[in-house]
Amino acid sequence: MLKVNNKQAIMNLAQSGIKTNPKKYLVLVFAVVLTTVLFSSLFTIGSSLLNEIQKATMRQVGGSAHAGLKYLSESEYDLVKDDKKVKDISYRILVGTCEGEVFNKTYTEVNWAEPLNAKYGFCYPEVGSYPQKENEIVVSDIILNRLSEKLGGEELTVGSHIEISIRIGEDLVTKDFVVSGFYRGDSISIAQMALVSKAFQEKYAPVKTVKYTESEQNNYVGWIMADVNYKNAFNIRGKTKALIQRSGLREDLDYGINWAYLGTQMDPMMAALCLILIATFIFAGYLIIYNIFDLNILSDIQEYGLLKTIGTTGRQLRKIIMLRASMICAAGIPLGLLLGIGVGGLLLPVISNQLETVTVDKGKVHINLLAILAAILFSYLTVVISALKPCRKMSKVSPVETVKYTMPLDKKSKPKKKMLTVVMSLSLSLIVLNSVITIVKGFNMDGFIEDMVISDYSVQEAQLDQPGSSYKDTQGVSQDFLAALANQEGVEETGNIYFGNPNHTFSEDDWKKIKENFLCREEVKQKIIKYNSYGNKGFDIDEYLKYLDQEKTLDGNTYGLGKFACEKLKVIQTLDGSSQIDWNQFNSGDYVLASQFEDEGGVLINIVEPGEKVQVEGKEYTVLAIVEMPYAMRLQAYSQIQCDFMLPENEFLSLYQNWNPMRTLIDVQNEKEETFENWLSSYTKQIESSLSYKSKDDIKDEYKSFGDMIGIVGTVVAVILALIGIMNFSNTIVTSIITRSREFAMLEAVGMTGKQQKRRVMKEGLEYFLWTLAASLVFASLLSCTVVRLLINELAMFNWNFSLMPVLYCLPFICLLVLVIPVIVYNRISRKSVVERLRCE
Incomplete structure (x- = not known):
């Protein structure tokens, strides 16, 4: 069989069709532009945020390495340092922690580190040099500023002398250091880092030579912390486990995974949201591009019929159409990319400002090649998918049918099967907008803040809630502060929270109930096993029980x-079945409140029951209620069972005597808040710097525009989708009216007035509107009650409330468009005389 090279001929035919009627294809190009804008803006914002979040999370975590191996001895590090599957590895040695007034609110860890490891940890000196001599040190600019404030504003820089006390195990070493360099610190980091010289480390914290599990005194001093980078960030946990096994390290070795890297863990809700967005954009793009392609192919079908009569095969015709689709993509996708990146650049700062990230390039567009390629790929696939069905439809029509073909119309003289496409396209934007506004309207700032800060102000010792601090002063609120607080104007309510000695002993009868009702449960045993499994490979649950x-x-x-x-406690179950705690009864001194046990699955289980007897410090009390203490009130540390008892303040003090509060909760009159906060800020800085405070306004400042961000982004998406819907409607109406221009001319020739014909086309537009109205209300309701409700219920700061008002507000505008557009199109074609229109075939 003779094979003819007809590629150039097919290319010429594809180009000639576009050149013959460029205006018709411009509409399709614009549709591709809009679709690409959707994808490119989504991927631009997404990739930029991921980059920003990843960098910020790395700085918060304190390192950029993929994983870390903890508490290694020198010999254990030797086992792993030359592993061939590791891209690079470096280490630091724990020396101690800084102590003193400056460091009460800024937990600072002291290490010696290899230069590469310091770069991993963002603490390599940006100004100055690495410490070499025993008295040289590198600190962050945050520490320098705090030390400067303590010295009355004296400028500290490279070469300055600073006195620092370092807790090294049981010893406190105070030394006059010389600042050899400093780096830019991050206020959100778990800890600030100070680097000392190798000479200092070897003198005060020599590296361990025995295994962590064999060491008699594990005070964290002298252990090697190795940071590892692999060739890629895929399956970091699996690679780390394999590295430990392959190197012959102990199975119970503690290691950490850098959760800054995407893929170490993926929020299912976020993943589902991304998939929904991509699917929505593909569907929206498909609706318009398919519709326009279908109408364009049908309007050009006589051209394709003539090509068929001269021997062009269906396969060759499909190639011509797909080449035209590719040409349209070549014109529309680059422009859409530029506009999409621009839209992403405008929206990114709005979104970024809502994230608690601290990065150099915060809110700036991060051009990611993979993101651009993804936008191009999804846009092109949308066009290809949209062109396939019209392509197949055209190739099946015989040459005779194509020559006689005009346009398939239904009984109402409208293009067949276009009603559904147009209605879906118009409805989609309304459904998305309704969902977005439902989410925005559900933003509940007060409800969200209550989960994080339970009063206007909470005062406590500065290091109490520091995650990296091993020292917790649970009596940090002094009597001097309470006396000063009592003299402040505008204070409405105050409440102290005291913390006593841990562990509770039970009587024979009470213990029997705990064994029968609590300790025998399998979920309790499993949590105890998991809690004790680290560093204790031979743990026996039966022996422990x-x-x-x-x-x-x-x-x-x-x-x-x-x-x-x-009053801030969440009441679970009370002795009398009520939903509140009777303060007078509780304050009588005969009762205690009890917490619940939480298993590995988050299920809460009573340890004791209301009405049972328990002992606290040798005195017997009756359990009045089972309660949940908010996270912001309790000591933010956990044990395996965590059986907490709560006494009224006076009863607690009668047991413990001369005890200071762990926290003090304060509510202030609204009009006095500014004055009070100025006093509190001054007091905690100048009088008792060991104290810190949290305020409800701090949380408000962080989240006040979060709802606005969702609204802006969602509205932009809805507007683009609305443009797609209006284009779809306009294109369908234009095609319908142009196709029927000869019919309108005939009706005008026999006496139908232009006014009557306009009324007729307006009636058609109204029919589209009514179907859009029905579809929008039905599907917006379904989506709101299912997906939107599920999403909102996962977010603490939102409350779901059903509403269709956004759809109802937009419908008059849609109605106006669907009535006006047909009239505009009719006026355009009616400029020609009746005779000219009657001559058109």
Whole structure:
């Protein structure tokens, strides 16, 4: 069989069709532009945010390495340092922590580190040099500024002398250091880092030579912390486990995974949201491009019929159409990319400002080649998918049918099967807009803040809630502060929270109930096993339960609560079945409140029941209620069972005597808040710098425009989708009216007035509107009650409320468009005389 090279001929035919009627294809180019804008803006914002979040999270975590191996001895590091599957590895040695007034609110870890490891940890000196001599040190600019404030504003820089006390195990070493360099610190980091010289480390914290599990005194000093980078960030956890096994390291070795890297863990809700967005954009692009392609192919079908009569095959015709689709993509996708990146650049700062990220390029567009390629690919695939069905339809029509073909119309003289496409396209924007505004309107700032800060102000010792601090002063609120607080104007309510000694001992009868109702449960045993498994490979749960049975003791804390603090508790179950705690009854001194146990699945289980007897510091009390203490009130640390008891303030103090509060909760009159905060800020800086405070306004400042961000982004998406819908409607109406121009001319020739014909086309537009109205209300309701409700219920700062008002507000505008556009199109074609229109075939 003779094979003819007809590629150039097919290319010429594809180009000639576009050149013959460029205006018709401009509409399709614009549709591709809009579709590409959707994808490119989505991927631009997405990739930029991922880059920003990843960098910020790395700085928050304190490192950029993929994983870290913790508490290694020198010999253990030697086992792993030359592994061939590791891209690079470096280490630091723990020396101690800084102590003193300056470091109360800024937990600072002291290490010696290899230069590469310092770069991993963002603490390599940006100004100055690496420490070489025993008295040289590198610190962050944050530490320098704090030290400068303490010295009355004296400027500290490279070469300055600073006195720092370092806690090294049981010893406190105070030394006059010379600043050899400093780096830009991050206020959101878990800890600031200070680097000392190798000479200092070897003198005060020599590297460990025995395994962590064999060491008699694990005070964290002298252990090697190795940071590892692999060739890629895929399956970091699996690679780290394999590295430990391959190197012959102990199975219970502690290691950490850098959760800054995408792929170490993926939020299912976020992944689902991204998939929904991509699917929505593909569907929106498909609706318009398919519709326009279908109409264009049908309007050109006589051209294709003539080509068929001279021997062009269906396969060759499909190639011509797909080449035209590719040419349209070549014209529309680059422009759409530029516009999409621009839209992304405008929206990115709005979104970025809502994220608690600290990066150099915060809010700036990060041009990612993969993101651009993804936008091009999805846009092109949308066009290809949209062109396939019209392509197949055209190739099946015989040459005779194509020559006689005009346009398939239904009984109402409208293009067949276009009603559904147009209605879906118009409805989609309304449905998306309704969903977005439902989410925005559900933003509940007060409800969200209550989960994080339970009063206007919470005062506590500065390091109490520092994640990296091993020292927790649970009596940090002094009597001097409470006395000063009592003299402040505008204070409405105050409530102290006290923290007592842990562990509770039970009587024989009470312990029997705990064994039968609590300790025998499998989920309790599983959590105890998991809690004790690290560093204790041979842990035996049965032996441990026997030990507990002998001691009749459970770990847990004792809290003392003032009335204001007691009102903040979440009541689970009470002795009398009520939903509130009777303060007078509780304050009588005969009762105690108890917490619940939380298993690995988050299920809460009662340890004791209301009405049962328990002992606190040797005194017997009756359990009045089972409660949940908000995270912001309690000591932010956990044990395996965590059996907490709560006493009224006076009863607590009668047991513990001369005890200071762990926290003090404060509510202030609105009009006095500014004055009070100025006093509180000054007091915690100048009088008792060991104290810090959290305020409700701090949270408001961080989240006040979060809802606005969702609204802006969602509205932009809805507007683009609305443009697609209007284009779809306009193109369908234009095609319908142009196709029927001869019919309109004939009707005008026999006496139908232009006014009557306009009324007729307006009636058609109204029919589209009514179907759009029905579809929008039905599907917006379904989406709101399912997907939107599910999403909102996952977010603490939102409340779901059903509403269709956004759809109802937009419908008059849609109605106006669907009535006006047909009239405009009719006026355009009616400029020609009746005779000219009657001559058209």
